[in-house]
Amino acid sequence: MKVETTAAVSIKNLKKVYGKSTIAADDVSLEIARGRITALLGPNGAGKTTTLKSILGIIRYQGEIAVLERDISDVRLKVSFVPEEKSFYDSLTLEKAFSMCAMILDEFDHAKARRFAETFDLPLKKRIRAFSHGMKTAAYLSIALSENADIFILDEPTWGLDPIRRDEVLDIIAEIASNGKTVLYTSHIIPEVERIAEVFSIMDKGRILYTGELTSLTEEFRVFEMPSVSPVLEKEKFEKELRRKDMVTVLSNDPSQWERVSSVEGVSSLDTDLQTFFHLLIRGNSHEI
Amino acid sequence: MRYKELYEMRMRVIVIFLIMIAGLTFLVAARPLAVSMMEEMYRDFDQIPEALQRLLGDPAMVQRLGDDSFYIVSQWQGNNLGQFLPIIVLLIAFPIFARETDKGTIFFLLSRINRSTVFWNKVLTGFFASLALIIVLSLLGPVFMRIGGYDATFGESFAIIVHQVISVALLYFLFTIFSIVFNDQIKPVITGIAVVLAMPFASLVDALSFINIYPYIMGESIINTGRIDWTYSVVLSLMAVGLLFVSYKLFEKKEF
Numbered sequence: 001m002k003v004e005t006t007a008a009v010s011i012k013n014l015k016k017v018y019g020k021s022t023i024a025a026d027d028v029s030l031e032i033a034r035g036r037i038t039a040l041l042g043p044n045g046a047g048k049t050t051t052l053k054s055i056l057g058i059i060r061y062q063g064e065i066a067v068l069e070r071d072i073s074d075v076r077l078k079v080s081f082v083p084e085e086k087s088f089y090d091s092l093t094l095e096k097a098f099s100m101c102a103m104i105l106d107e108f109d110h111a112k113a114r115r116f117a118e119t120f121d122l123p124l125k126k127r128i129r130a131f132s133h134g135m136k137t138a139a140y141l142s143i144a145l146s147e148n149a150d151i152f153i154l155d156e157p158t159w160g161l162d163p164i165r166r167d168e169v170l171d172i173i174a175e176i177a178s179n180g181k182t183v184l185y186t187s188h189i190i191p192e193v194e195r196i197a198e199v200f201s202i203m204d205k206g207r208i209l210y211t212g213e214l215t216s217l218t219e220e221f222r223v224f225e226m227p228s229v230s231p232v233l234e235k236e237k238f239e240k241e242l243r244r245k246d247m248v249t250v251l252s253n254d255p256s257q258w259e260r261v262s263s264v265e266g267v268s269s270l271d272t273d274l275q276t277f278f279h280l281l282i283r284g285n286s287h288e289i
Numbered sequence: 290m291r292y293k294e295l296y297e298m299r300m301r302v303i304v305i306f307l308i309m310i311a312g313l314t315f316l317v318a319a320r321p322l323a324v325s326m327m328e329e330m331y332r333d334f335d336q337i338p339e340a341l342q343r344l345l346g347d348p349a350m351v352q353r354l355g356d357d358s359f360y361i362v363s364q365w366q367g368n369n370l371g372q373f374l375p376i377i378v379l380l381i382a383f384p385i386f387a388r389e390t391d392k393g394t395i396f397f398l399l400s401r402i403n404r405s406t407v408f409w410n411k412v413l414t415g416f417f418a419s420l421a422l423i424i425v426l427s428l429l430g431p432v433f434m435r436i437g438g439y440d441a442t443f444g445e446s447f448a449i450i451v452h453q454v455i456s457v458a459l460l461y462f463l464f465t466i467f468s469i470v471f472n473d474q475i476k477p478v479i480t481g482i483a484v485v486l487a488m489p490f491a492s493l494v495d496a497l498s499f500i501n502i503y504p505y506i507m508g509e510s511i512i513n514t515g516r517i518d519w520t521y522s523v524v525l526s527l528m529a530v531g532l533l534f535v536s537y538k539l540f541e542k543k544e545f
Contacts, residue, residue: 056400059544073403081400087393089297104290105401153400 007031008182014063024050026206039193042203080149086140090129107148116142133160240284294414358444365430371507379481382464449508462532
């Protein structure tokens with residue numbers, strides 16, 4: 001489904017090959033809508049981080065990428081990034097880290113960073129190397145979210161956070177988007193994505209399998225479960241089928257099929273939530289949607 | 290960004306400076322003892338084997354060591370500071386990029402600041418810090434001698450500084466390449482040490498002796514003839530510029 005908004009990031013035919021044969025991104029085309037939260041979902045090695053690094057120009061790639069309709073080198077100050085590894089200069093105290101950021105980044109709001117540190121209960125006078133994983137993530141977020149950027153690219157932003165802190169971070173991300181900023185966000189945690197993302201893309205093996213709005217998922221798809229011996233499986237062709245022991249879960253995007261299938265004995269209709277949809281897309285058979 | 294770089298290298302620079310100052314203080318304090326020891330070593334020069342004679346060098350040197358200015362220039366700027374110069378430069382250059390890559394902090398910089406800005410700020414800050422360290426330490430030789438009550442002048446110090454500045458440039462940009470190419474902090478150090486150790490060995494083969502820049506760093510031609518070796522200086526300067534260009538291109542193309 002095409003998202004009808006002006007793109008903050010436009011990716012066309014992105015291809016990235018590591019070495020001679022490891023394809024990390026294979027003809028990826030994606031438009032990240034302005035002022036919205038877009039989640040990029042996928043299993044490990046799907047190509048999410050490669051896509052983010054390509055957007056930021058950290059790696060070389062084939063294809064076209066425009067950020068705010070320009071080359072990334074022209075708009076770097078408008079982009080804030082939280083990498084997968086939340087490694088900051090750990091010999092610094094958080095206070096000195098904020099001061100350093102204020103010196104090297106034109107668009108850094110020192111006061112805002114201090115407020116975030118207070119929200120996340122981070123000690124300003126302690127060296128970052130003494131922080132726990134969760135505190136390091138929170139410290140990195142305090143810095144990245146205090147930049148006056150238009151686009152926030154967050155790679156696993158809640159990594160290592162406890163559930164309470166995670167909720168706080170998700171609320172902050174939602175607030176950023178409500179102020180007109182664009183958020184591109186990767187995660188393995190699907191309930192998180194369901195909570196804040198408006199648009200999502202699912203990636204696997206370097207390819208975008210699906211892009212759409214979270215709210216329209218239930219309108220577009222139905223999920224059914226049936227015994228593996230059900231005659232429906234021979235008569236109908238589904239978009240995805242996932243076999244587990246003696247049961248089969250199927251995904252259908254054909255409304256006329258929904259009527260036929262749901263009336264068959266032994267077939268039950270399941271909620272088309274993101275978790276089920278994600279599993280069917282990644283683990284199901286290889287029919288294209 | 291320059292502040293960040295200076296902040297990160299401050300401890301290394303301070304420790305190097307203090308160690309070298311301790312060495313300089315010892316050299317000044319040992320001035321009377323050093324000359325008498327040298328005279329003792331050269332007393333039976335004609336009787337010792339030729340190989341050992343070559344190792345000791347020109348016996349006329351001992352007479353010249355009686356001059357305070359010559360003593361400090363040859364023994365401090367030449368022998369001590371000169372010998373340590375490649376290691377000092379290596380200690381400052383190796384983490385410039387390798388530490389950021391190793392620790393993953395490079396993503397913070399590269400996602401926010403364009404590569405050319407990152408490169409020039411990092412490289413030039415380290416380069417000027419190395420230069421400042423070597424120049425200040427060079428000039429402190431005669432100053433310490435005067436504080437110690439000796440009648441030393443800067444004499445040939447400035448000429449040797451020219452050699453040392455060019456040597457710093459050449460070695461610094463070479464070690465910068467190692468710092469860019471490797472993704473951890475160990476390999477640039479090991480490779481750098483291998484280069485430093487390999488230089489004297491190169492001089493064992495006449496055809497390769499030009500690779501050994503130690504005599505140049507230590508101002509051998511200046512101490513012997515009083516003149517800067519301009520030909521070698523120009524060649525090394527051009528090589529330094531070439532290495533800087535290569536390091537820039539490598540950083541521009543490197544994927545993190």
